[in-house]
Amino acid sequence: MTNIDNLVNEIRLATDFQINKKALREKIQTDLHITHNGGMFKITPELYAFIKTWPDDEMYLEDIYQNPIKIDKKEFLLTAQQHYQLVMNQWHNEYHELRKIRKI
Amino acid sequence: MNTMNLEKLEKSRGIVAFAINTETTNYVEIAERTLKVASQTLALPYTILSPEVSTRNQRFDIDTHQFVQWNNFDRHSVYELSPYEETLVIDADYLILDNSLNKIFDTQWDYLLQRNSYALTQEWPSTMGPNSLPFVWATVFAFRKTVRSKLFFDLVGRVQYNYEYYRNLFNIVERNFRNDYAFAIADYILNGYALGKQSIPGNMLTVDQVIKSITVRGSQLIIKDETRSFVIPRTNIHIMSKAYLQSNNFLSLVDNL
Numbered sequence: 001m002t003n004i005d006n007l008v009n010e011i012r013l014a015t016d017f018q019i020n021k022k023a024l025r026e027k028i029q030t031d032l033h034i035t036h037n038g039g040m041f042k043i044t045p046e047l048y049a050f051i052k053t054w055p056d057d058e059m060y061l062e063d064i065y066q067n068p069i070k071i072d073k074k075e076f077l078l079t080a081q082q083h084y085q086l087v088m089n090q091w092h093n094e095y096h097e098l099r100k101i102r103k104i
Numbered sequence: 105m106n107t108m109n110l111e112k113l114e115k116s117r118g119i120v121a122f123a124i125n126t127e128t129t130n131y132v133e134i135a136e137r138t139l140k141v142a143s144q145t146l147a148l149p150y151t152i153l154s155p156e157v158s159t160r161n162q163r164f165d166i167d168t169h170q171f172v173q174w175n176n177f178d179r180h181s182v183y184e185l186s187p188y189e190e191t192l193v194i195d196a197d198y199l200i201l202d203n204s205l206n207k208i209f210d211t212q213w214d215y216l217l218q219r220n221s222y223a224l225t226q227e228w229p230s231t232m233g234p235n236s237l238p239f240v241w242a243t244v245f246a247f248r249k250t251v252r253s254k255l256f257f258d259l260v261g262r263v264q265y266n267y268e269y270y271r272n273l274f275n276i277v278e279r280n281f282r283n284d285y286a287f288a289i290a291d292y293i294l295n296g297y298a299l300g301k302q303s304i305p306g307n308m309l310t311v312d313q314v315i316k317s318i319t320v321r322g323s324q325l326i327i328k329d330e331t332r333s334f335v336i337p338r339t340n341i342h343i344m345s346k347a348y349l350q351s352n353n354f355l356s357l358v359d360n361l
Binding site for chain 2: 016019020022023024026027028029030031033034035038039040042063064065066067090094097098101
């Protein structure tokens with residue numbers, strides 16, 4: 001195998017890892033969604049922190065479909081924390097598996 | 105018409121796919137395979153619709169590199185033909201491997217489209233032409249039997265029957281009729297000539313190349329094509345290789361899921 005063939009193979013392997021990594025991230029971004037009181041929310045650190053700092057137990061929050069949804073703060077935070085942790089753990093584990101099969 | 109599960113329940117929910125065989129592709133067999141998996145994954149009943157075709161179209165086949173017969177018309181009739189109050193509609197070549205789509209039924213909408221998609225080996229254009237609307241993907245969508253949904257599908261039908269006019273009006277590059285285009289136009293009009301925001305969450309993965317095999321390894325799928333292997337999570341995938349979907353390899357995958 002010539003130098004240029006080796007180079008092509010190495011670049012292809014590196015590219016494949018980036019594609020695999022992207023596919024995993026896309027799946028995780030989908031999994032981060034939860035439903036609450038008829039609304040759909042994507043759990044992000046920003047959303048979680050914002051609700052955590054809200055002083056009242058009830059609030060209205062815009063969901064991903066641009067509808068105002070009534071939120072029970074305690075219930076939402078509990079669900080969001082559990083869901084976020086579950087999905088991020090899954091991401092970490094699956095990313096670790098991907099790295100193991102990475103050649104470059 | 106070849107249908108199953110026609111009994112309508114009080115608040116019924118199910119999966120529907122259109123499948124009309126052509127000279128080169130056994131869509132009914134493909135749909136039976138993919139819908140079996142979808143039904144198991146989402147715990148929902150399914151129906152395969154095979155209405156009489158009024159007009160024929162052509163698509164480029166990635167396996168043979170030729171244009172082949174394609175019966176993609178009359179998708180708008182799903183509103184009348186679906187036996188369910190809440191329907192998830194998928195293309196026969198859409199493989200549902202995770203239950204994320206169940207979440208959408210807990211929220212409020214009349215119809216819900218897939219607005220984002222990416223492919224393993226190429227970048228999709230973001231719009232239907234340089235000065236046209238953003239892409240919408242009719243590969244997977246959901247609707248409830250409401251007045252607004254009825255309006256939407258009536259509009260999709262109107263766009264289909266007058267496609268040349270709407271193609272010019274919205275600067276669509278491709279001459280061939282695609283449901284993706286008709287859905288995007290109807291949605292735009294129904295939103296008061298504004299871009300819609302409601303979408304099925306996530307980015308639909310399209311496997312856009314000729315496939316040799318797909319195997320399951322734990323929570324991962326290993327997709328092999330002619331030259332490369334991709335390791336992706338167990339997620340919903342749109343498989344464009346009809347040759348693979350009709351192969352014994354795919355049958356084994358479906359049986360072992």
